[in-house]
Amino acid sequence: MSSAAGDDDPYVRQFFDDLRGQVSALSSDHGADLSFLGTVGNRDTALPADMLLRLASCDVFVALTSPRYFRNATCGRQWEIFTSRFKAGDDRAAVIPVAWSADAAMPEFLDVPLVVPEGTSRGLRQLVRLRGLRSDYESFLGQLARRVVAAGEAAPAPASEPVTDFARVPNIFSASIVDRRVHIIIAAASRQEMDEVRDDLSYYGAEAGDWAPYRPDVPGSLASRARLLAADQALRGEVAALDDVVDRIERARAAHEIVVILCDWWITQLDAYRHILAEIDRRGLGDTVVLVPASRADRESMDNLAELRFGLRRTFQESWRQAQGRLHSDLSTAEAFDADLAGVLEEARNRLFRSGAEPGEDSGPVVERPILRGP
Numbered sequence: 001m002s003s004a005a006g007d008d009d010p011y012v013r014q015f016f017d018d019l020r021g022q023v024s025a026l027s028s029d030h031g032a033d034l035s036f037l038g039t040v041g042n043r044d045t046a047l048p049a050d051m052l053l054r055l056a057s058c059d060v061f062v063a064l065t066s067p068r069y070f071r072n073a074t075c076g077r078q079w080e081i082f083t084s085r086f087k088a089g090d091d092r093a094a095v096i097p098v099a100w101s102a103d104a105a106m107p108e109f110l111d112v113p114l115v116v117p118e119g120t121s122r123g124l125r126q127l128v129r130l131r132g133l134r135s136d137y138e139s140f141l142g143q144l145a146r147r148v149v150a151a152g153e154a155a156p157a158p159a160s161e162p163v164t165d166f167a168r169v170p171n172i173f174s175a176s177i178v179d180r181r182v183h184i185i186i187a188a189a190s191r192q193e194m195d196e197v198r199d200d201l202s203y204y205g206a207e208a209g210d211w212a213p214y215r216p217d218v219p220g221s222l223a224s225r226a227r228l229l230a231a232d233q234a235l236r237g238e239v240a241a242l243d244d245v246v247d248r249i250e251r252a253r254a255a256h257e258i259v260v261i262l263c264d265w266w267i268t269q270l271d272a273y274r275h276i277l278a279e280i281d282r283r284g285l286g287d288t289v290v291l292v293p294a295s296r297a298d299r300e301s302m303d304n305l306a307e308l309r310f311g312l313r314r315t316f317q318e319s320w321r322q323a324q325g326r327l328h329s330d331l332s333t334a335e336a337f338d339a340d341l342a343g344v345l346e347e348a349r350n351r352l353f354r355s356g357a358e359p360g361e362d363s364g365p366v367v368e369r370p371i372l373r374g375p
Contacts, residue, residue, distance in 0.1 A: 003075075065097045066123070097115060180236065184223060187261050227239060259288040281317060291328045
């Protein structure tokens with residue numbers, strides 16, 4: 001079973017365990033062989049053990065589809081490896097895409113029918129989660145298990161040799177992918193400018209883009225880190241300073257592009273920059289999200305946090321009052337920043353996907369994923 005990594009992983013595991021039990025009970029020898037498939041992120045180099053062997057030998061491929069799934073490059077490569085085992089005209093009953101979420105529309109070029117739980121507009125994820133839908137879930141589970149067993153016994157996928165280089169496998173979902181840009185605005189200043197308001201200048205460089213708030217633990221710039229996180233979701237990160245930021249945000253909105261502002265707590269202590277940010281706030285953030293990181297190891301920032309928080313609220317008065325969810329300030333570690341930015345980008349991508357904007361691909365971290373081998 002193939003699925004994109006996400007915050008609903010526990011429900012995926014619950015569903016897999018339930019399906020495994022049903023398939024084992026229904027199979028002719030009551031001993032269907034099940035194992036696990038994994039997904040990897042763009043920056044990960046290690047593949048889950050035996051993934052390529054399983055993709056070459058499994059009899060049935062169950063895909064839990066969602067907008068996230070079709071943006072996941074690894075899921076696209078897994079699908080390509082499995083489906084390439086068939087010849088033209090072969091029965092492809094062993095390819096079973098299941099609607100994990102309600103908005104899991106199948107790209108037409110895949111030419112495989114989507115399995116949707118009957119009698120409900122909800123995706124399978126909701127059936128797993130909600131106790132009130134337990135009878136619907138058990139009914140669908142039984143139907144799917146019978147379908148998996150029938151495909152594994154009557155029309156299993158032909159075996160093939162394992163792929164040797166996973167990275168060179170084409171992502172079959174890329175046919176529906178259009179490059180999506182995310183504007184990463186760095187609201188920070190140079191070391192020279194920050195000398196007016198700070199004593200500790202070790203977090204700054206010659207330019208705003210050199211800002212590295214998580215030093216010394218993470219020496220690299222926040223701009224580079226953000227761009228890598230965007231690449232993990234197949235977003236093309238374009239880094240810019242505050243120059244022309246108001247017009248840039250307006251252009252991005254018109255083009256249905258994502259905008260994220262990475263804001264230094266101390267930048268609001270510099271009048272010129274504070275006025276720029278206040279103008280953005282006056283016009284309305286819209287879907288723009290502001291992340292305000294500061295390392296807990298930055299003693300000067302921690303000691304002045306009350307004053308810095310006041311400066312932020314004074315600058316983003318309207319946004320703080322009306323949509324505080326657009327201001328993210330509890331980011332005291334690089335890990336917290338990574339998780340928050342990844343969530344912001346994921347939410348923005350899903351919003352664009354639901355609105356009809358063309359999606360891009362997404363890859364999550366390495367996680368254990370189920371793959372079902374038919375009886």
